[in-house]
Amino acid sequence: MQELELIAEADERGRNYLGGIEQRPPFPDQAARDGLVIFTEAFPDQGQGAAETLRMLDIYGSPATTASNGPRYFGFVIGAALPAAAAAERLMLAWDQCGSSYDNSPVAATIEKVAARWLLDILDLPRESAVGFGTSATACTLTCLSAARRSLLARLGWDFDRDGLIGAPEIKVVVSETVHITVRKALRLFGFGTARLILAPTDGHGRIDPDRLPNLDGRTILFLQAGEVNTGEFDPFVPLIEAARRANAWVHVDGAFGLWARASSRRAVTDGIEGADSWTTDGHKWLNTPYDGAVAICRDAEALAQTMNADAIYATASADAQKNLTLEFSRRARGIPIWAALRTLGREGVAALVDRHCDEAGWLADRLREGGLDVLNRVVLNQVLVRCGDDERTARIRSRVLDTGAGWFGNTVWQGRAAFRISLSSWRTEHEDVARMANALVAAARG
Structure with a gap:
């Protein structure tokens, strides 16, 4: 099959998949999962052909997908890919650009610089900051952590690039008791x-308690959270960052999904966050871009550029080239789908998306309380944390609802006991989807 015919068939299969996304179960049934055994074949001696490979992928792979791109997926703060972002991703794949620098791809470098500027605008973070588009929150945390450690050591007179860590002054790290696993x-x-x-004690909502903050100094990196993974709560940034400033410590904010509250009517929960030194957030969560699109933001642009510099004798670039701001040298231009989402939604569209999910989360919490379920958090954002009596009953009710296909949501543990967490972040999710799941939960609890 010729290249263009193969791409056309892939597009057609993709359209068929998306056309039925609202009817797909949130989690594949047993028959679909059993069908995956076909992929465990031995490595073939002779090539099987591109068309046959694509057919196999669709016939046996598509039924075994989680419908995280659908309206009834409430797990892990996963947003469905916006049409504009998904379409931009497809065109970007056809371009097949190495988005490392202007020399490798003028279009990628230009668009990603615009996307960086727009992100600082909509998130209202210091405009002089450097913005790197990385693969994930984990990778972007590594990027910011690198800049933090190198900068603190430089203040202490230690040349990290030359001398490394052996014999270097010890850098301390203070994290919340509820710190996310990607940070760990x-x-x-x-x-x-x-x-x-060094663990910072938290209050009943999972926020660092400023009155019990461990001692900070000029050798400390303090990690704060914008959106605790279970409760959706925000650390009290103003007193915590003021304490860090007095100590000359570095402050990093893990804002994988919660940072987007700054673009909405819930902005007040992020007051003071702009005083930090670095931040991370994801595109695939509340901005609803495809996966492999996260963001590292560093107030000291020079510090990030020097830390991540990847200039070679055959490939030099400007300090703000993406290869000098991220872990990767050869990289896809993952800022392009982010640009497409921002341009399509605009400031009002982003705010409406975030506000709608927060409003729905509040409605859902009220409905579940009325139905006799225990909502454990204050629902300040898009997370609803639920328990149904003891651990066994909580697990049983979750299982019953998942069996109905009303929605998918995950287990968690809160304060040592079983619970489940419902996250609202998909642009496809409408009120009737939320109501359907709420009714299923109430019915299971009463049953």
Whole structure:
């Protein structure tokens, strides 16, 4: 099959998949999952052909997908890909650009610079900041953590690039008791042993308590959260960042989904966040872009550019080239779908998207309380944390609702006991989808 015919068939299969997305179960049934055994074949001696490979992928792969691109998926703060962002991704794949610098791709470098400027605008963060488009919140945390450690050591007179870590002054890390696992992973990979992390006590909502904040100094990186993963709560940024400023510590904010509250009527929960040194957020969560699109933002643009510099004798570029702001040298221009989403939605569209999900979360919480379920959080954002009596009953009710196909949501643990977490972030989700799941939960609880 010729290249263009193959691409056309892939597009047709993709259209058929999306055309039925609202009818797909949120999680594939057992028959579809069993069908995946076909992919476990031995490595073929002879090539099987592109058309046959595509057919196999669609016939056996499509039924076994989670419908996270659909309206009834309420797990893990996953947004469905906006049509504009998905279409931009498809065109970007056809371009097949290496988005490392202007020399490699003038269009990628130009659009990603615009996307960076727009992000600082809509999130109202310091306009002088550097913006790197990375693969994930984990990768972007690694990027910001690198700049933080290198900068703190430089203030102490230590040349990290030349001398590395052996013999260097110790850098301390203070994290919340409810710190996200991606932050823990990044810190572990960077050699900050889990036993050496300094835990900041939290209140009943999962926020760091400023009155019990551990001592900070000029050798400290303080991690704060914009959107605790279970409750959706925000650390009290004003007193915490003021304390860090007095100590000359570095402040990083993990805002994978919660940072987008700054673009909505819920902005007040982020007051003071602009005083931090670095921030991370995801595109695939509340901006509803395809996966592989996260953002690292660093107030000190020079610090990030020097830390991530990847200039070679055969490939030099400007300090703000993406290869000098992210972990990757060769990279896809993942800022393009983010640009497409922002341009299509505009300031009002982003605000409406975030506000709608927050409003629906509040409605859902009220409905579940009326139905006799225990809503454990204040629902300040888009997260609804639920328990139904003891651990066994909580698990049983969740399982019953998942069996109905009314929606998919995940297990969690809150304050040592089982719960489940319902997240609203998909542009496809309408009120009737939320109401259907609420009714199923209430019915299961009463049953």
